Amino acid sequence: MSIATTYRTCPRSGLQFEANAEKLIIANAVAAVVFLLIGGVLALGVALTRWPAVHWLQADTFYQVLTAHGIDMLIFWIIFFEIAVLYFCASTLLRCRIATPRIAWLAFALMLIGAVVNNYAVYKGGSSVMMTSYVPMMAEQSFYLGLILFAVGALIGCFVFFGTLVVAKRDKTYEGSVPLVTFGAITAAIIAVFTIASGAIILIPTWLLSLGVIDKVDPLIYRMIWWAFGHSSQQINVAAHVSVWYLVAAVVFGAKPMSERVSRGAFLLYILFLQLASAHHLLADPGLSTNWKVVNTSYFMYFAVLASMIHGLTVPGAMEVAQRQKGYTRGLYEWLRRAPWSNPTFSGVFISIIGFGFLGGISGVMMGTEQLNMIIHNTIYVPGHFHATVVVGTTLTFMALTYYLIPTLFKREMISPGLAKLQPYLFGLSMYFFCLVMMGAGTLGVSRRHWDMAFSGMPMAYEWPGAAYLMMGLVGISAVAAIVGGAIYIYVTVGSLLWGKRIEGGAASVASKPTPLMAPAAVAQGYGSQGFAAPGTFVLAMVFLVAFILYYFVNWKYLSTVWGLS
Amino acid sequence: MSAILPPAERLWWKHPLDRVEGTWIVIAFVWCMILFFMMVFWHIYGRQNLSTETYTTTPEAFMAKAEAWAAQYTVRTDEVSGLPIVAPPDGGDAYIISRLWSFWPILELEKGKTYRLHLSSLDYNHGFSLQPVNINIQVVPGYEHVVTVTPNQSGTYSIVCNEFCGIGHHTMVGRLYVK
Numbered sequence: 001m002s003i004a005t006t007y008r009t010c011p012r013s014g015l016q017f018e019a020n021a022e023k024l025i026i027a028n029a030v031a032a033v034v035f036l037l038i039g040g041v042l043a044l045g046v047a048l049t050r051w052p053a054v055h056w057l058q059a060d061t062f063y064q065v066l067t068a069h070g071i072d073m074l075i076f077w078i079i080f081f082e083i084a085v086l087y088f089c090a091s092t093l094l095r096c097r098i099a100t101p102r103i104a105w106l107a108f109a110l111m112l113i114g115a116v117v118n119n120y121a122v123y124k125g126g127s128s129v130m131m132t133s134y135v136p137m138m139a140e141q142s143f144y145l146g147l148i149l150f151a152v153g154a155l156i157g158c159f160v161f162f163g164t165l166v167v168a169k170r171d172k173t174y175e176g177s178v179p180l181v182t183f184g185a186i187t188a189a190i191i192a193v194f195t196i197a198s199g200a201i202i203l204i205p206t207w208l209l210s211l212g213v214i215d216k217v218d219p220l221i222y223r224m225i226w227w228a229f230g231h232s233s234q235q236i237n238v239a240a241h242v243s244v245w246y247l248v249a250a251v252v253f254g255a256k257p258m259s260e261r262v263s264r265g266a267f268l269l270y271i272l273f274l275q276l277a278s279a280h281h282l283l284a285d286p287g288l289s290t291n292w293k294v295v296n297t298s299y300f301m302y303f304a305v306l307a308s309m310i311h312g313l314t315v316p317g318a319m320e321v322a323q324r325q326k327g328y329t330r331g332l333y334e335w336l337r338r339a340p341w342s343n344p345t346f347s348g349v350f351i352s353i354i355g356f357g358f359l360g361g362i363s364g365v366m367m368g369t370e371q372l373n374m375i376i377h378n379t380i381y382v383p384g385h386f387h388a389t390v391v392v393g394t395t396l397t398f399m400a401l402t403y404y405l406i407p408t409l410f411k412r413e414m415i416s417p418g419l420a421k422l423q424p425y426l427f428g429l430s431m432y433f434f435c436l437v438m439m440g441a442g443t444l445g446v447s448r449r450h451w452d453m454a455f456s457g458m459p460m461a462y463e464w465p466g467a468a469y470l471m472m473g474l475v476g477i478s479a480v481a482a483i484v485g486g487a488i489y490i491y492v493t494v495g496s497l498l499w500g501k502r503i504e505g506g507a508a509s510v511a512s513k514p515t516p517l518m519a520p521a522a523v524a525q526g527y528g529s530q531g532f533a534a535p536g537t538f539v540l541a542m543v544f545l546v547a548f549i550l551y552y553f554v555n556w557k558y559l560s561t562v563w564g565l566s
Numbered sequence: 567m568s569a570i571l572p573p574a575e576r577l578w579w580k581h582p583l584d585r586v587e588g589t590w591i592v593i594a595f596v597w598c599m600i601l602f603f604m605m606v607f608w609h610i611y612g613r614q615n616l617s618t619e620t621y622t623t624t625p626e627a628f629m630a631k632a633e634a635w636a637a638q639y640t641v642r643t644d645e646v647s648g649l650p651i652v653a654p655p656d657g658g659d660a661y662i663i664s665r666l667w668s669f670w671p672i673l674e675l676e677k678g679k680t681y682r683l684h685l686s687s688l689d690y691n692h693g694f695s696l697q698p699v700n701i702n703i704q705v706v707p708g709y710e711h712v713v714t715v716t717p718n719q720s721g722t723y724s725i726v727c728n729e730f731c732g733i734g735h736h737t738m739v740g741r742l743y744v745k
Contacts, residue, residue: 130730176576178572219708223691247570250568250569260578260579261581264579283616284616285704285706298605301602302601305601306591313587313590314587317584370616371612374701377702377703378693447693449729449730450735451735452737455739459646460740462697465698545597559612563699563718564613564718565616565617
């Protein structure tokens with residue numbers, strides 16, 4: 001079956017874009033950035049209210065803004081961008097046409113309508129229920145309806161992705177196995193199907209409850225199934241941004257995976273175990289057995305943590321091997337010193353890898369440890385952790401990828417390259433600091449989702465220690481710095497699309513060029529045949545491990561001093 | 567460019583490991599097992615493990631039980647808030663009702679004594695965040711969670727609600743004394 005479409009090959013990157021897929025990737029990516037912009041403006045309201053000295057918004061506005069900020073960032077920005085990444089990893093990397101472009105546009109329309117309906121419900125008031133919308137606290141029915149429409153659209157998008165894989169296989173546009181990056185995207189899409197199905201299973205009854213069709217949704221069951229959606233959607237992010245790390249290592253350094261088997265094996269561990277992590281949110285809940293909590297919260301004996309620790313080594317390791325092959329072999333770190341630090345695609349990803357591991361990864365294991373969760377649950381430590389994973393990990397990675405896509409996909413010269421060069425450092429490093437002080441405040445017990453830590457006017461007000469106020473002030477300051485970093489990203493990307501110099505995108509052709517195979521890997525012909533190929537990365541990994549072990553046992557020490565509980 | 571190209575060796579699962587990767591996988595695996603068994607270890611030897619004892623309940627039933635219990639053990643009334651101050655005996659039950667937007671009543675416990683603390687909510691989800699010790703437990707309506715607590719330091723404690731429960735959420739703060 002032949003479908004009338006054209007392909008162009010980008011002269012700079014050599015990537016081949018199919019006309020329908022290209023438009024869909026652009027539409028999804030642009031929608032994503034719009035929601036990032038909205039979420040970023042809302043972030044300013046949240047930050048300037050939680051900064052105790054500023055305490056800007058009124059309580060009702062604050063809770064409304066916080067609800068919208070969570071949903072726009074964690075769901076709409078990220079999933080729109082992920083759908084773009086999925087289409088890219090299927091159609092562009094496998095050099096085939098996208099399956100059922102009309103249905104893909106339907107998916108896009110549903111997602112967009114859903115996102116707008118949900119946002120409207122929140123701004124109208126009456127739906128300030130936070131992203132989690134725990135029953136029996138109810139939002140307006142259109143709040144749930146919007147989320148359901150968005151989820152259905154995203155689910156269709158995942159199936160368009162799977163369909164595109166089938167098209168590529170059938171049309172034989174590549175030989176052998178799919179590339180590692182596509183393999184990672186498949187991981188993300190499989191996790192997405194599970195996630196979105198869980199969302200539907202709990203949001204549809206809740207929507208019916210809001211319409212009065214049914215009269216009860218159990219609060220504990222809601223929490224359990226909602227988190228299979230809420231937490232797992234962050235697992236889509238992990239799989240997606242790790243794939244993008246490999247992609248960036250490949251396009252910036254020409255890096256090969258150190259070992260296909262190891263990297264793919266680690267993605268497989270994600271598929272098998274990563275979902276169990278939604279149990280992290282239920283560790284302080286009644287009604288669940290200890291065995292259930294321990295097995296699930298540990299991703300069945302930490303196999304998904306193992307996978308992340310593997311990716312954390314193999315992505316920079318692949319960069320190191322590629323750099324050493326170029327002759328940067330002096331000492332442990334010449335390869336890293338000579339990396340293209342002024343290329344925002346590289347610097348963004350590298351800042352993301354380090355921050356995701358050291359800040360997001362370690363703190364995630366703390367919160368996910370059954371007993372340690374008691375000294376962290378629902379404190380502001382929790383948003384400290386997930387800003388390290390979702391903002392430093394996913395958002396910064398997606399920003400870095402955008403810089404790569406502006407000339408190749410959008411066919412524009414980047415405006416203000418100087419600002420773009422600065423952006424990952426400003427955004428990434430101020431987010432590092434933001435996450436650290438937020439976790440510091442959380443360690444002192446400061447609550448998340450709380451308008452007034454001073455409890456003004458309350459007879460039994462609790463007085464937080466001065467250090468907690470200091471930390472929350474620093475949260476505010478670093479948040480503002482990060483928001484400026486985010487604004488630069490929006491300015492550079494949107495500005496490039498609007499005013500950037502058009503560049504030649506490659507002539508359209510009706511025939512697709514076949515996908516070349518990777519040159520045979522020289523890295524290893526047998527176990528260890530290359531010696532110790534990435535010693536610098538290994539030392540970094542050991543530093544990570546030592547930090548992890550120390551911080552882990554410091555937390556146990558802290559726990560051992562609190563009241564006895566049994 | 568290569569992680570974005572199909573691997574040359576068709577049988578990628580036979581692709582040999584590098585020594586750096588092999589070593590790291592072994593180290594990371596051992597650490598993951600330590601992480602896992604630490605939770606089990608703490609259940610056997612640690613003193614801070616959250617009870618799983620839970621009963622289904624209703625707002626009316628829980629409130630009736632808590633009021634009957636408070637009538638028995640109330641020692642005085644707090645002058646500022648008007649809340650009863652209730653001092654249960656060692657080993658006995660203690661109740662805290664969470665509702666929009668207060669915790670009821672004020673408990674007066676003794677250091678080193680053990681209590682069966684019953685937590686439930688009459689309406690939405692609430693958070694039981696005991697400060698400054700920083701113990702945090704989710705309070706879910708319809709479920710009565712019985713947590714055994716042994717205070718190890720005397721003083722005045724606050725209970726802060728740290729689960730969002732509507733527009734008055736930030737005014738929801740209670741008190742607890744340990745003698």
